[in-house]
Amino acid sequence: MKQTIYLMAIREALDEELQRDDKVFILGEDVQQGTFGTTTGLVDKFGPERIMDTPLAETAVAGAAIGAAQAGFRPVADMMFGDFMYIAGDEIMLKAAKWRFLHGGKVNVPVVIMAAVGGGMKLGAEHSMIPEAMIMHTPGLKLAVPSTPYDAKGLLKTAIRDDNPVVFFYHKGLLGLPGEIPEDEYLIPFGQADVKREGSDVTVVATSAMVQQSLAVAEQIKDKVSVEIVDPRTLEPFDLDTIIESVKKTGRVVIVDEDTKRCGITAEIGMQIMENGFDYLDAPIQRVAAANMPIAAGFMEEHVLPQPKNIAGAIEAVMA
Amino acid sequence: MELTQDQLIKLYTLMVRTRKCDELIVNALKSGKAIGFFHSGQGSEAVPIGACTFNLRDDDYLYPHHRGHGIGYMLARGLSPKPFVASHMGRVAQDVEGPTARERGIHGGSGTIGASFVLSAGMGITAKKNGKNQITACFFGDGSANRGTLHEAMNLASVWKLPIVWVCENNLYAQYMPLKDSMAREDIADLASGYNMPGVIVDGQDVLAVHEAVKAAVDRARAGEGPSLVECKTYRYRGHSEGGPDISHYEPRPAKELEEWKKRDPIKLFRENLLQQGVLTDADVERIDKEIEAEAETLEKYADECPIPKPEDPSVLDRLLYAE
Numbered sequence: 001m002k003q004t005i006y007l008m009a010i011r012e013a014l015d016e017e018l019q020r021d022d023k024v025f026i027l028g029e030d031v032q033q034g035t036f037g038t039t040t041g042l043v044d045k046f047g048p049e050r051i052m053d054t055p056l057a058e059t060a061v062a063g064a065a066i067g068a069a070q071a072g073f074r075p076v077a078d079m080m081f082g083d084f085m086y087i088a089g090d091e092i093m094l095k096a097a098k099w100r101f102l103h104g105g106k107v108n109v110p111v112v113i114m115a116a117v118g119g120g121m122k123l124g125a126e127h128s129m130i131p132e133a134m135i136m137h138t139p140g141l142k143l144a145v146p147s148t149p150y151d152a153k154g155l156l157k158t159a160i161r162d163d164n165p166v167v168f169f170y171h172k173g174l175l176g177l178p179g180e181i182p183e184d185e186y187l188i189p190f191g192q193a194d195v196k197r198e199g200s201d202v203t204v205v206a207t208s209a210m211v212q213q214s215l216a217v218a219e220q221i222k223d224k225v226s227v228e229i230v231d232p233r234t235l236e237p238f239d240l241d242t243i244i245e246s247v248k249k250t251g252r253v254v255i256v257d258e259d260t261k262r263c264g265i266t267a268e269i270g271m272q273i274m275e276n277g278f279d280y281l282d283a284p285i286q287r288v289a290a291a292n293m294p295i296a297a298g299f300m301e302e303h304v305l306p307q308p309k310n311i312a313g314a315i316e317a318v319m320a
Numbered sequence: 321m322e323l324t325q326d327q328l329i330k331l332y333t334l335m336v337r338t339r340k341c342d343e344l345i346v347n348a349l350k351s352g353k354a355i356g357f358f359h360s361g362q363g364s365e366a367v368p369i370g371a372c373t374f375n376l377r378d379d380d381y382l383y384p385h386h387r388g389h390g391i392g393y394m395l396a397r398g399l400s401p402k403p404f405v406a407s408h409m410g411r412v413a414q415d416v417e418g419p420t421a422r423e424r425g426i427h428g429g430s431g432t433i434g435a436s437f438v439l440s441a442g443m444g445i446t447a448k449k450n451g452k453n454q455i456t457a458c459f460f461g462d463g464s465a466n467r468g469t470l471h472e473a474m475n476l477a478s479v480w481k482l483p484i485v486w487v488c489e490n491n492l493y494a495q496y497m498p499l500k501d502s503m504a505r506e507d508i509a510d511l512a513s514g515y516n517m518p519g520v521i522v523d524g525q526d527v528l529a530v531h532e533a534v535k536a537a538v539d540r541a542r543a544g545e546g547p548s549l550v551e552c553k554t555y556r557y558r559g560h561s562e563g564g565p566d567i568s569h570y571e572p573r574p575a576k577e578l579e580e581w582k583k584r585d586p587i588k589l590f591r592e593n594l595l596q597q598g599v600l601t602d603a604d605v606e607r608i609d610k611e612i613e614a615e616a617e618t619l620e621k622y623a624d625e626c627p628i629p630k631p632e633d634p635s636v637l638d639r640l641l642y643a644e
Contacts, residue, residue: 025449027445049449052445054476055472055475055476055479057471057472057475057476059438059468059469059472060438060441060469060472060473060475060476062438063435063437063438063439063441063442063469063472063473064438064439064441064442064444064445064473064476065442066438066439066442067427067438067439067440067441067442067443067444067445067446068442068443068445068446068449069442070427070439070442070443071381071427071442071443071446071447072446073445073446073449075442090432090435091435091438091439094431094432094435095430095435095439100640100641100642100643101637101640101641102431104640105639105640105643106420106421106422107422107427108643110643139641140641140642142642163643163644164642164643
């Protein structure tokens with residue numbers, strides 16, 4: 001194993017896949033410099049023909065990546081901020097997601113749409129979203145939401161090799177997160193949740209940065225409550241089995257997510273647990289998510305996005 | 321290179337077949353046999369046939385315009401019309417001979433208008449990366465010329481000198497909206513100057529003029545000189561969608577307008593030209609008409625016998641959603 005940080009793990013995954021397969025290329029706004037460091041330096045090794053700086057034109061970034069994918073390449077479109085994916089809604093939600101289906105399975109769209117997501121940096125309503133629900137809601141798109149350097153690298157390599165469109169959300173608040181990854185190549189299959197912390201009193205289901213926040217809370221309250229944390233790692237495909245196994249053990253569930261609460265992934269996951277694990281529940285499911293409003297700018301951000309105190313409060317409530 | 325007599329006759333025959341297939345679906349909708357939408361392309365056959373029959377290689381990429389639901393493009397590229405006819409009747413085509421759409425680089429058929437611009441830019445990137453002098457031909461209408469995707473894609477294609485030929489089938493109406501009330505200029509070809517690429521206007525009723533203009537643009541793209549825009553001035557004879565009104569804004573389209581355009585019907589014009597040149601005789605014309613009439617009858621009977629999909633096993637749809 002070796003030490004790295006989240007953004008380096010992402011860069012390493014891109015580097016290895018660019019090296020392995022000449023059909024892989026990256027395009028996006030300022031990917032040669034890399035706005036968040038995830039693509040920085042790759043142009044020195046692979047050249048501007050494969051690390052392509054585009055005009056400021058998100059529709060063209062996503063659309064061109066999807067067109068090239070249909071024609072047999074494996075592009076990685078970097079949308080910069082997850083919020084900017086809304087600009088390319090037709091391309092991502094209709095063309096990438098539906099075109100294999102509506103072309104009778106004769107056209108694959110092996111594209112990766114990656115974007116930096118999430119709050120914590122006080123960047124305001126249109127640079128702080130983690131639009132997980134929008135993607136998980138759309139049949140035809142896979143969605144990876146890594147919470148550690150290890151997961152980020154392994155999931156991104158799998159995403160690039162997948163013959164289907166994959167949305168890969170890397171969290172801005174995790175970019176500098178340290179962690180260990182193997183020296184040798186590894187991939188993480190989609191649809192396999194990971195138990196990030198074992199416990200016996202309550203199951204916390206969390207994604208992306210909320211995994212790290214939940215881990216910190218669990219550590220703080222460990223003398224009072226034994227918290228198990230399950231990270232789905234991919235929301236589509238979604239590994240319900242691992243969650244249900246955990247619920248059988250704990251009987252109590254808190255779902256933590258940074259996307260909007262209303263119709264958010266906490267609602268979907270909660271309902272799936274109700275449908276498939278109701279008999280194992282000893283208390284109503286609690287959920288922690290962003291308030292039903294735009295993410296406020298500056299110091300007001302914390303009044304919209306879930307905070308450690310909200311997670312601790314929900315755990316307390318479910319244990320009561 | 322001048323087209324041979326055989327090639328001229330092929331262009332003529334393809335236009336007549338395109339018209340006939342289009343009429344077949346229009347009639348099948350009227351009789352209740354066909355299902356769903358149909359957006360007729362009658363009146364504009366010279367655009368797909370002139371542009372695509374002799375200018376494209378098998379490994380080029382092609383995004384068709386939605387008029388006629390792409391039948392002109394399919395026929396020009398040597399595809400069987402069987403899947404087109406069967407699918408409009410809601411049936412699964414059987415025993416299809418000849419190349420598939422994929423084998424002739426035909427992509428798309430988009431439910432949203434203007435998506436093809438940016439997807440074509442991706443095909444252009446692919447063509448350039450492959451290094452085999454492939455090109456991408458992207459067809460669009462006057463309506464989609466108002467989409468922002470046009471700007472993003474045409475600019476990107478020109479900056480990166482992508483081998484793309486943009487062909488506008490300007491039939492003067494976007495659903496019920498006349499071009500004169502929806503675009504700040506008369507000629508869509510003018511847009512080209514904004515992207516530092518050639519833009520030409522061509523008579524979209526003249527199949528040879530379309531062939532020549534697109535050929536020049538294709539040659540330029542293949543030579544690595546970047547994209548071009550060809551605007552074909554044409555007209556659609558029927559309303560936007562079968563069963564819907566044939567109107568401009570909310571009033572009937574002027575009858576005189578249709579009358580004037582029909583005087584310059586692309587099939588009629590080319591037939592007169594070929595008769596005059598002695599390439600075709602009256603007897604040839606009659607024979608071609610009869611053959612295509614017979615083909616249409618056969619196609620309709622064929623479609624009647626194709627099965628309606630019955631996914632007793634719901635996993636049929638599941639398998640379409642994701643590749644393994």
